[in-house]
Amino acid sequence: MSAAAAVVAAPPHVAAVPPRVSEATTEPAWVRRSLIAVALVFLTLFLFVPLVAVFAEALKKGLDVYLAAIVEPDALSAIRLTLVAAAISVPLNCAFGVAAAWAIAKFDFRGKNLLLTLIDLPFSVSPVIAGLIFVLVFGLQGWLGGWLRDHDLKIIFALPGIVIATIFITFPFVARELIPLMQAQGVEQEEAARVLGASGWQIFRRVTLPNVRWALLYGVILCNARAMGEFGAVSVVSGHIRGQTNTMPLHIEILYNEYQFAAAFAVASLLAGLALLTLALKVVVERRVAAQAEVTRR
């Protein structure tokens, strides 16, 4: 579909457009300037100042307080738990995203649209409700609660619960990045490889993966950022045991509620740094994805 649009838009813009017409399709200078001003004031109040405030508040009481808040044992254990939860949930969602994209983009089957909607479902569920549904399944009064207790297994208020809630929240990220790109790329290259005698694994590794690697990386980056920052869902299933089941966002909440503002913002600044890194990577990768889509279109 987008390939057809590209063909239609193909003739490059001829430079000989009379200047008066181009003036007629833009606004007077004062309108342009005021619109830019409105946009920048709005973004400053709602985006830039909050971002700067995180770092300013974190360093308000000096570098020593900042570092002390980060190397403190509870903070370190929160950082470790956040990394572990992301290290388990991101690869699982990555595997799912690849499998779902392979089935959806490369084959024509009944119920595809329904499946696409269902994959997006976690985005429209409130994080708090996402946590709640796992309490209903694994909690003491839940479906599996009695069985889990009899076998001395702990899911809610422990690492497995945190991981599974994180998986739910970040479920669609990789699949959503891969599906549209792989659909646009079609199946010709894979079919050619098949005819030439490649096995399924070889087709995937040598043909499909190189074609989608940047989009895959992009999905993983977004998935990881959300996994490390998830608050609502994890808050419901974690039980807030200090030094044990507190992730970084939950640790921030506790510090903040104890009026340890500088410490709360210090830990928050780590996550804000991660967010900035994510955005920077996103810009780089987005450019590669666009280039890759351009190449496969030709």
Add this chain to the structure above:
Amino acid sequence: MLLSRALLKRHSVLPGFDLALGFTLLYLSCIVLVPLSAAFLKTFTLTWPAFWDAVTAPRVVAAYRLTFGASLAAALANAVFGLVVCWVLVRYEFPGRRIVDALVDLPFALPTAVAGIALTALYSGNGWIGSLLPVKVSFTPVGVWVALTFIGLPFVVRTLQPVLEDLQREIEEAAAILGATRLQTFRRVILPIVTPALLTGFALAFARALGEYGSVIFIAGNLPMVSEIVPLLIITKLEQFDIPGATAIAVVMLVASFVLLLAINGLQAWTRARQGR
């Protein structure tokens, strides 16, 4: 082999359909479908009057009013300012445009708890912004609106951006040649083209705001009947071990989300049709 025989519309030479779709369906069921259905099945353990009482108690109704009202106001603000931001980013050249463009996604990348404490500090009475404002923002419903506006910001901009970029200048030139003023061209030509995308962005921001928790609880003050949002009420009920009550409210919110999801799907189909793809 079963899946491919039952579902495939056309034979394919490519391998792996059964494995890929089988894993997809299994994973989807375990992580999403079965747990979600638990919420609906749990409410069936309540009698109808008990369910009705749980979801229409005055404190719950006040929370609905705040959550839906503030989400609507935030989505509206995002629609208006999102259109301006998107227009400026697509049409005009100014210093720092690319950085601004990248930072629009910040609310997607910044953890909600971080956003929550930053906004609270800024908009409280002695904060950088709060001290300049004549009205109290932190710990009031206005604070809820501020947090939800932050969270929903990228949705309108990012939904609108591809549509504005694809807008063909020729149409605007034609309108200008036919004697339309710039404002007429915008109102009669551009706005109708971008309306489906604008509505989609609005609905996405609204849907996200309805379920938002992390960024709101710090700034809201969380007074029952005044500044308590529905997700917080669900957590409060859970902490009081009122699991059926929490689930009943959750089901109401889930139904609202699913209706919105359907509306968004419809709007996206409309956007594609309007773009002629």
